[in-house]
Amino acid sequence: xxPVQSPQAVILREGEDAVINCSSSKxxxxxxxxxxxxxxxxxxxxxxxxxxxxxxxxxxSASFNEKKQQSSLYLTASQLSYSGTYFCGTERxxxxxxxxxxGTRLLVRP
Amino acid sequence: GAGVSQSPSxxxxxxxxxxxxxxxxxxxxxxLYWYRQRLGQGLEFLIYFQGNSAPDKSGLPSDRxxxxxxxxxxxxxxxxxxxxxxxxxxxxxSSSWNLAGRKGGELFFGEGSRLTVL
Numbered sequence: 001x002x003p004v005q006s007p008q009a010v011i012l013r014e015g016e017d018a019v020i021n022c023s024s025s026k027x028x029x030x031x032x033x034x035x036x037x038x039x040x041x042x043x044x045x046x047x048x049x050x051x052x053x054x055x056x057x058x059x060x061s062a063s064f065n066e067k068k069q070q071s072s073l074y075l076t077a078s079q080l081s082y083s084g085t086y087f088c089g090t091e092r093x094x095x096x097x098x099x100x101x102x103g104t105r106l107l108v109r110p
Numbered sequence: 111g112a113g114v115s116q117s118p119s120x121x122x123x124x125x126x127x128x129x130x131x132x133x134x135x136x137x138x139x140x141x142l143y144w145y146r147q148r149l150g151q152g153l154e155f156l157i158y159f160q161g162n163s164a165p166d167k168s169g170l171p172s173d174r175x176x177x178x179x180x181x182x183x184x185x186x187x188x189x190x191x192x193x194x195x196x197x198x199x200x201x202x203x204s205s206s207w208n209l210a211g212r213k214g215g216e217l218f219f220g221e222g223s224r225l226t227v228l
Contacts, residue, residue, distance in 0.1 A: 002152075030215065041201065041219035042153070087153060089217075096141060096205075097166055098217065102152035 001026060003090045005101035012078045012108045020073040020104045022088030031064050031071040032089035032098060035082075042087060045073075078108045112136075114220035116202050122226045123192055131187040131223045135204030140182050143203045143217065146171075153201065159185060192227045199224050 003024045010018055022031060030049050034042040048064035048071060060082075064071045075082055085105050089098040115134040123129050135142050144156040155169035159179045170176070174193075179185040189196055203217040 032215065032217070034217075041221050042217075043219075044216040047215040089153075095166075096160060097155070097158050098143065099155050100145070100153035 001092075001099055003088055003099065003101040005086075005088055005104050007104060008102070009105040010107070012082075012106070014080060014108055014110055015077055016108075018075045018078060018106065020075075020086050020088075020106070022071045022073070022090070022101055024069045024090050026069065026092055028064075028066070028069050028090050028092060029094045030091040031062075032091070033062055033071075033073050034087045034089065034100075035084045036087065036103075037084040045086075075106070078106075080108050080110065082106060083108045114202055114204050114218050116200075116220035116223050118223055119221065120224045120226075122228065124228050125194060126191055128188065128190045129192055129225060131189075131200050131202075131225070133185045133187070133202030133204075133220060135183070135185070135202070136206075136218055138182075139204035139206045139218070141205040142179055142185050143205075144177060144185070144187050145201045145203065146198045147201055147222070148198045156187070156200075189225075192225075194227050197225055197227045 003022050006021045012018055032047045033045040036042040059076045062073045085103040087100045087103045089100045091098055117132045140161045142159040145153040146156055147153055157177045158166040174190045177187045199222040201219055201222045203219045205217045
């Protein structure tokens with residue numbers, strides 16, 4: 001039931017764009033995105049609801065394709081502060097139970 | 111407190127000993143989660159409490175693991191007869207998203223309890 005994230009890791013130069021994907025084999029009610037910096041707790045980025053719209057947060061946005069049970073996180077004009085591990089969390093059946101993927105490690109270099 | 115508080119922050123124990131990890135959620139948050147994160151790995155769901163409803167224990171890896179929560183307050187995760195594979199950071203998170211509506215669905219994580227089993 002764990003969602004699958006891709007890629008597992010990505011290295012960017014500052015200013016470059018990246019896309020992180022999250023997919024599930026089961027129907028989803030919502031998808032969450034979190035970022036975790038080394039040695040710190042995960043921090044919420046955004047939530048996408050079934051039937052909802054694409055969300056945005058500064059230069060970070062995301063979409064949710066209900067038919068494909070997929071979500072994508074878009075990071076544009078990446079900054080050094082974007083480095084960290086990105087996790088998607090998926091919820092089925094309006095259960096409030098959140099299952100996370102294995103994460104995508106993002107490194108932004110100067 | 112202002113955030114989710116977990117204790118101890120670090121715990122070193124010997125194989126076979128029991129340990130208790132504590133989580134103090136944000137006041138008013140009815141939802142509380144425990145996750146396990148092994149070194150360099152993802153967030154593994156353990157258990158979910160929602161108010162006075164029966165908890166979802168489907169993620170507990172064995173009967174050595176148990177968790178309790180009194181009402182909408184503190185939760186304790188207990189690991190009995192610890193094994194080396196139990197070594198990990200145990201993260202607690204709380205949320206009010208069932209009350210605030212779906213758009214307020216943020217989980218607030220604590221800093222975690224790092225458990226090392228020798």
